[in-house]
Amino acid sequence: MYVRSFLLLVLWLVGANSHLLKFEDCGSVKGRVVQVDFVPCGYLNIEFQMLETVQNATILMNQIVEGKPEPAPLPYIYACNQYDFYGLRCPLRAGGRYNFSLDLAQEEPEFHLKGRFTLKDLSAHVIFCSQFSFWFC
Numbered sequence: 001m002y003v004r005s006f007l008l009l010v011l012w013l014v015g016a017n018s019h020l021l022k023f024e025d026c027g028s029v030k031g032r033v034v035q036v037d038f039v040p041c042g043y044l045n046i047e048f049q050m051l052e053t054v055q056n057a058t059i060l061m062n063q064i065v066e067g068k069p070e071p072a073p074l075p076y077i078y079a080c081n082q083y084d085f086y087g088l089r090c091p092l093r094a095g096g097r098y099n100f101s102l103d104l105a106q107e108e109p110e111f112h113l114k115g116r117f118t119l120k121d122l123s124a125h126v127i128f129c130s131q132f133s134f135w136f137c
Contacts, residue, residue, distance in 0.1 A: 023132040026116060030054060031127040034097065038134050046100045046117060048128050053094045054121040056080055064114040064131065072115065074102075079119060092127070104134075 021036040030052040037045040057079040062069035079100065080090035087101040100119070116131040 021132045021134060023130045026118075026129040026131050027126050028128040028130070029126045030121065031092075031119065033128050033130040036130065036132055042104060044102045044104055044134060046128075046130065047097060048100065048119070049097050050092045050094050050127070054090070054092050054127060056090045056122050057088070057092060057119050057127060058122070059086065059100065060118045060120070062116040062118075064116060069116055072113075 019038050019040070021038050023033060023036045025033065031048050031050045034047040034049055037043075037047070058077045059074060059079040060077070061072045061074050063072045064070075076085055079086055080088045080092070087099055092098060100117070112133065114131065114133045116129065118129045119127040121127060
C-alpha cells in the first residue's frame, strides 16, 4: 500500500513533465488499455481496465524492429509477484482499473523505441496488448 502511494505521489509530482502517449491495441481480450503515461527519463505507466478476473499475470515487452517484434527482457515476468516493482497486486478483478508502472531510468545513452507490452494470464491468454513509441534515457 505504501509503495503504491509513494509511486502515485512521484507520478503526480512529475506530472508536469509527463506525456500521454498515443497507443495502438494489438489484440487485447480480457482487458483494455485506458491510457499510457510517460515521464521522460522516469516512468512508464499503463492504466488498464479488466474485463475478466485473472488470478495472476505475466508481462512481456517487445521492441518493434523493422515491423517485427523482438523480445526485450524485463526484470520480472510475473506482473503481480513483485508488487514493489510493477505496482500490481493479484487477483486482477473484472471491472477494476490498474496501473502497471515501469522505471525507465538507465545509465545508457538515450534512444527511441517502439515497444509492445503484453499482459497475459497464466494460461497464456492475452489480457491486453498495446504498442507505442517512447524513449529510454
